[in-house]
Amino acid sequence: MTLIFSGMQLPNLNTARLVVRPYVIQDAPTVQSMLEDRRIAAMCASIPWPYPPGAAEEWIGTHEVHHDQLTGVIFAATRRQDDALLGTVSLLDIHAADRRAEVGYWIAAEYWNQGYCTEALQALMAFARNTLGITRITGRCLAHNRASARVLEKCGLLQEGLLHAHARSEGKYHDVLAFGVCWPERMHSADG
Numbered sequence: 001m002t003l004i005f006s007g008m009q010l011p012n013l014n015t016a017r018l019v020v021r022p023y024v025i026q027d028a029p030t031v032q033s034m035l036e037d038r039r040i041a042a043m044c045a046s047i048p049w050p051y052p053p054g055a056a057e058e059w060i061g062t063h064e065v066h067h068d069q070l071t072g073v074i075f076a077a078t079r080r081q082d083d084a085l086l087g088t089v090s091l092l093d094i095h096a097a098d099r100r101a102e103v104g105y106w107i108a109a110e111y112w113n114q115g116y117c118t119e120a121l122q123a124l125m126a127f128a129r130n131t132l133g134i135t136r137i138t139g140r141c142l143a144h145n146r147a148s149a150r151v152l153e154k155c156g157l158l159q160e161g162l163l164h165a166h167a168r169s170e171g172k173y174h175d176v177l178a179f180g181v182c183w184p185e186r187m188h189s190a191d192g
């Protein structure tokens, strides 16, 4: 089975305050300086710290393959009023046959607690549902990452599990919360 989206260029997603769009290579210096903040890497297993020189450019260079093969959708959240790059929202581990994907996200610290991550993620989830035909979204966060858990809740995911000592961060194992949502159409899909 394939997802509905194939061979299309990824669109910009417009929300009240944001334009959520694919990254361009010109974003690399901003991403590079944002990810030198240890507070972000400490919560995201896939982000190394210290963040190596050139890593942002290399990372943005991987997006095209993910988008072409629909193995991931990685978007920049930008602010409509001034084009400021705020951070990233992604669909990772897209399983076409199972019509599910996991969300990933980070926002630069100077923009925290203004609802930006929630707004961007809600737009991405609507795109996943309405354009890609995804019917289940999952998300995971370290148990002490209350801001991340709150974002998932505000996006309609419920806690489904607790994974004990599951992830290593800053030299210690931590519990991880597993969240998920199944949309109603998943239960009534004609193609099983």
Ligand SMILES: CC(C)(COP(=O)(O)OP(=O)(O)OC[C@H]1O[C@@H](n2cnc3c(N)ncnc32)[C@H](O)[C@@H]1OP(=O)(O)O)[C@@H](O)C(=O)NCCC(=O)NCCS
Pocket (backbone or CB within 6 Å): 039, 040, 041, 043, 044, 105, 106, 107, 108, 111, 112, 113, 114, 115, 116, 117, 118, 119, 140, 141, 142, 145, 146, 147, 148, 150, 151
């Ligand atoms: C998690 C993160 C993306 C949230 O981004 P954001 O734009 O600040 O998120 P929002 O403003 O949409 O929502 C944050 C919510 O968490 C709440 N929150 C923040 N810190 C909190 C804390 N210590 N305890 C409880 N709630 C907290 C905020 O009050 C807000 O909830 P509210 O709207 O009900 O008041 C951001 O903190 C971040 O990038 N952290 C580091 C990287 C990371 O954790 N990524 C996720 C990995 S799973």
